[in-house]
Amino acid sequence: MSHRHSLEELLTLMAVLRDPEQGCPWDLAQGWDSIVPHTLEEAYEVADAIERRAWDELPGELGDLLFQVVYYARFGEEEGRFDFHDVVDTLTAKMLRRHPHVFPDGTLASRRPPGVSAAEIEQRQVHSRWEVLKAEERAARAAQGAGASASGSASVLDSAAASVLDDVPRTLPALSRAAKLSKRAARVGFDWPDSRGVIAKIREELDEVEEALAAGDRDHAAEEVGDLLFAVTNLARTLKADPEQCLRATNAKFERRFRYVEAALAAEGGSPDAADLDTMERHWQAAKRTEVRHSDVTDDIDNNVTAIPGESRQ
Secondary structure, three states: OOOOOOHHHHHHHHHHHOOOOOOOHHHHOOOHHHHHHHHHHHHHHHHHHHHOOOOOOHHHHHHHHHHHHHHHHHHHHHOOOOOHHHHHHHHHHHHHHHOOOOOOOOOOOOOOOOOOOHHHOOHHHHHHHHHHHHHHHHHHHHHHHHHHOOOOOOOOOOOOOOOOOOOOOOOOOHHHHHHHHHHHHHHOOOOOOOHHHHHHHHHHHHHHHHHHHHOOOHHHHHHHHHHHHHHHHHHHHHOOOOHHHHHHHHHHHHHHHHHHHHHHHHHOOOOOOOOOHHHHHHHHHHHHHHHHHHHHHHHHHHOOOOOOOOOOOO
């Protein structure tokens, strides 16, 4: 069996890449800020591989994402702040604290009593405990921040008590961050009673977009579009759907259909830039019908429906 590289070897590899004398010039030039865009890109590539069910690609993509963590840990070690093992220790300790229903003594070796399953634990109690623990962690971070800034002037917001919105990363994609912000607010009662209230809000925001456009105020219209998107994000949340995934699925659907339009026009000796809108719309509708037929066939196969005589099931 061929040698399988270990985590320690990966950490050694990073140390050599960052060695001032023996390392790689590109890796040596990197710092905290320069790596962040790569981290975000690698996370999206992991999501893309999962959505495409590209299981053969996934180990490599996950490795690329892990490599980003190794980078940050190396930066921390070089500056005497922390190392990779501190990252692992901090993560493990946090997960033990957040799962007292799995590790009752707060140790990795502890377990629930025999015969007691996770399903028997009241889910709301688990969720409540999780939120309490996260709130405690946010409060601790806020206290640390207040102590660090005590010697300098601070604004009202800087000195405010810990917020339920704390630790929602600002670098998240806007849709994902909107969903997290509204979910946090909803947990303390700042929410519509049901999805009908959200739909009414969407209509209200759309009306305000139209009013701004009618007034010729494009800047105000753009602001109202942001409000509209936030309201739509809340609707996705009430449906327990991830708005980022919803939009990614629609992006993929649009791409499939538009590529169909391009191919159909090319088969006629044309192209999108030379075709009129009616022609493109005709092919677009054909693409939709093709997807519906494909979906019906797939459902039939998934449900073990007998194939039509003489037709292939492939």
